[in-house]
Amino acid sequence: MSIGNSPEDERPFEDDREDALPSIGRALQQARIAAGLTVDDVSNATRVRIAIVHAIEADDFSPCGGDVYARGHIRNLAKAVHLDPEPLIARFSAERGGAPAPTPAAPLFEAERIRPERRGPNWTAAMVAAIVAVVGFVGFTAFKGGDDNGARDQVADSTTPSASASVSETPKKDGKPVDPKPEPSDSAIAAAPQDKVTVQVSAADGRSWISAKDHNGRLLFDGLLKQGESKTFQDSSKINLVLGDAGAIQLYVNGKKIEDDFQPGAVERLTYTKGDPQVG
Structure with missing residues (x-):
């Protein structure tokens, strides 16, 4: 045929x-x-x-x-x-000798506890920290430049300028200019990057065949994900997933865990965008 x-x-x-x-x-x-x-x-x-x-x-x-x-x-x-x-x-x-026996619960919980210890570097957090550092540096440069202009104007307008007065107008801490750089929060790390959709697929409770495509229908991955393995997919607007055994899969979408009750052996077709998940 x-x-x-x-x-x-x-x-x-x-x-x-x-x-x-x-x-x-x-x-x-x-x-x-x-x-x-x-x-x-x-x-x-x-x-x-x-x-x-x-x-x-x-x-x-x-x-x-x-x-x-x-x-x-x-x-x-x-x-x-x-x-x-x-x-x-x-x-x-x-x-085939009857329906498959249910998977014992204890090994699943053990895998759930062990898995976070094997995770690699959090590149999302590193990227957010780098962006915050750049924004802080630019803000500090603009702040310092504006203060210097103010000091020069005071010297030009005053007949008896005071060096100590112009210096005192620049806020300092421990003899150094104050750096207004904010610290990144957990919510900011979980939400970044906001201009993309990021989906992490982990075979937590067994192996599963998965297929992933971007918003243009281009195939990103098509194959068997063994237990303990994970894949991360990113697109500018949409990720389309097909899970061969959804009960074995754990999903993180845009930094948030998906709590859907997928059944063992169930085939699920899922689509996630930049705004997902709405709740979770």
Whole structure:
């Protein structure tokens, strides 16, 4: 079967048994053909790669990267071709020995405590500090220049200028000019940079396939994020995400943690902009 083929070029497999129940892959393929959709159409609608769609329709779930991802792909493909996904997922679970066991809670909390200690340098905070330093230097230079002009005017207008008076007008602390440079606050660090959207994706509770695109649709990343790994994406206006196993993912958007209750095995499509999150 060639990629991008038309539904008319595909024919259902022949089966001598009239009451034979089609396999999961064959049921999805037959429903796709009946809906007049190509593999490209289904791939574009679900964000599931073409090679994986072909493999699932051939009942080969190994390219999915695990049973959790396979269930998510089956659910999305079934919805795209107008099938009820629950019977197919139930059959898949029965063939694979039942639904996956829940992940113990204790290791998750331990990973949550350990992970912040392994974080790298906070480049956002460093950038804000550098900006504040530049603004402070410019402000101090302007303040000092204005004071010097005032001292020169006093010398020109006064018949008996006093050196001590002109010097006393310049505010000093411990014999040095006062530096009006402000200290950066935590809220300023969390909000910067305000002219971009920054999304950090961490596989905190397991591995997950993720895809990220910028506002132009350009692919920033498409692959498997292993447990403990993280990726950071930045764009001028918008980041589009697809999470293969959203329950394993922890998100930070513009410096704020996203508290959405993502379920294990759920496939989520998310979009974040410069103003997100509104609350959190």
